[in-house]
Amino acid sequence: MSAKSSAPAETRGSDPTRSVLERLGRARVVPVVVVDDAEQGLGVARALDDGGLPVAEVTFRTSGARAAIEAITAEHPGMLVGAGTVVNPRQVDQAVAAGATFLVSPGLSAPVVRAAQEAGVPILPGVATASDIMAALDLGITTVKLFPAGVVGGPGAIKALSGPFGQVTFVPTGGVSAANLPDYLGLPSVLAVGGSWMVDQKLVAAGDWAEMTRRTAEAVAVATDLPEGA
Template sequence: MDATVLDRIAALRIVPVVVVDGADEGARLADALMAGGLPVAEITLRLPNALAALRAVAAEQPDVLVGAGTVLTAAQVDEVVDAGARFVVSPGTFEPVIRRAQERDVPILPGVATASDVMRALDLGVRTVKLFPASVAGGPAAIKALSAPFPQVRFMPTGGVNAANLHDYLDLPSVIAAGGSWMVERPLVTAGDWAEISRRAAEAVALAAPTTED
């Protein structure tokens, strides 16, 4: 399961990092992403009804690869997996979260910002991590530097990734995908501007396509 989910993420190259509140927002956002050709979403646990949104996407839009972000505790791992999350993303490398995700047989992408974080992740059996916050942690230069001593590690940078710098990350061999929110900004969701989200998603898919040099 782990390899299959991560392979799908690598094929899509972008993971929208979503802040939604409630089942209706979640379902409508998933439909908008599908319409834009981007069938993946990391629903962050930042709003009170994020779990309801995750549950709605998992139930009503099974073609969307839905995961949970901002997972901070082992108990939250159980909550999001029970709600239908296919992968788990955490802002840090926290052993209880990683162990519980492994016990639940769900891919976990823990956040790393330093070489020590990467070493902890490797010690816990994790080979794919989230550089977070990417722009603050050194951006593409940090990934290049960390890839030298850790050639077996793959990265999903998140935090400060946007349309302008997307390929600075995606063109690195050790990057499987990038997480970003520019196509699913919270004001677009609250305004119900699903057409604009679909347009931005389609634009992001085209932008993320491998260049001829890749």
Template sequence: MSAAVLDALGQHRIVPVVVVDGAEQGERLADALIAGGLPVAEITLRTAGGLDAIRAVAATRPDVVVGAGTVTTADQVDDVVAAGARYIVSPGLSEAVVRRAQEHGIPILPGIASPTEIMRALDLGVDVVKLFPASVVGGPGAIKAFSAPFPGLRFVPTGGVSSANLPDYLALKPVLAVGGSWMVDKALVDAGDWAEITRRSAEAVALVKNQES
């Protein structure tokens, strides 16, 4: 299961990082992403209703590859797996979080920002990591530097990624996918502007296709 989910992320190349509050917002957001040709969502636990949103999308939108973001404790791993999350993303590297995810057999992308953290991740059997916050720790240049001593590692850079610099990340072979929130801006979610989310998602998909052509 783990490999299939990571392959799906690699196929879409973009992981929308979503902040929604509750089941209804989660479902509407998922519909907007589907309409834009980007059926992937990392729903963060930054709001009280984040878990409800994951549960709703997993149950009612099975075509969406839904994951849980901002997972920082082992108990949260249990919660999001029970809710139906298919992968987990953490802002940092916690051995307890990684171990619990592995016990569940679910992919975990821990956040790293240094060679030391990469080595700890590799020691835990992780070979796909979240570079976070990507723009602060060096962006594409950091990925190039890290990939030299760690050639088998794949990255999902998140933080400061935009439509403007997306091609710079996607051009790098170690980049499995990028995490971004510009197409699912929280202001758009709060305003219920699902059409604009769909438009931005379709635009992002087009950028990926242009990069690969």
């Protein structure tokens, strides 16, 4: 996939990207997972699966993230596993090699986006302003991560940005919780939300998989009952 192509990322090598985005849209909630090793990663994956949400964004904040992605993709081949907090092209290569099928970044970096496009893996770059969105569009990206959503205006910001950027869909992350989940998912331009409340690091450290499953099932129930774009 050529980084110099002017075609949108969603049409260049479109089938894998479209498939991943469609799966994220069906899930509506993307758990943002922070784990220290493969064992914790597998525990979280089982809890999410048991709660009816076979999706995980494993952040590259820890040294064990790559091993966790490898373990999850091996034991849960039906789970959609992505890598988050990808901030440089080297991490793009590591995440893809580990088996990540989508990438998420806290900000917008042209080298990171181009590395993902060259690897044929969809990426959700972080945006916080209209200028960020315009830069993303220049790179062929029309699905972005609004981050940190709660700080930059939450649902109100998405409504405002959707006016001039009607072709853009958002995955707001940062400050999303069980309480405000409907506020975000009720917006027609929101594909899904990213959140960590169901996979809280305290639960991971304690190995409280039952509570993790309970929170996950609760989130799935809310997302399922809420009509898209209500």
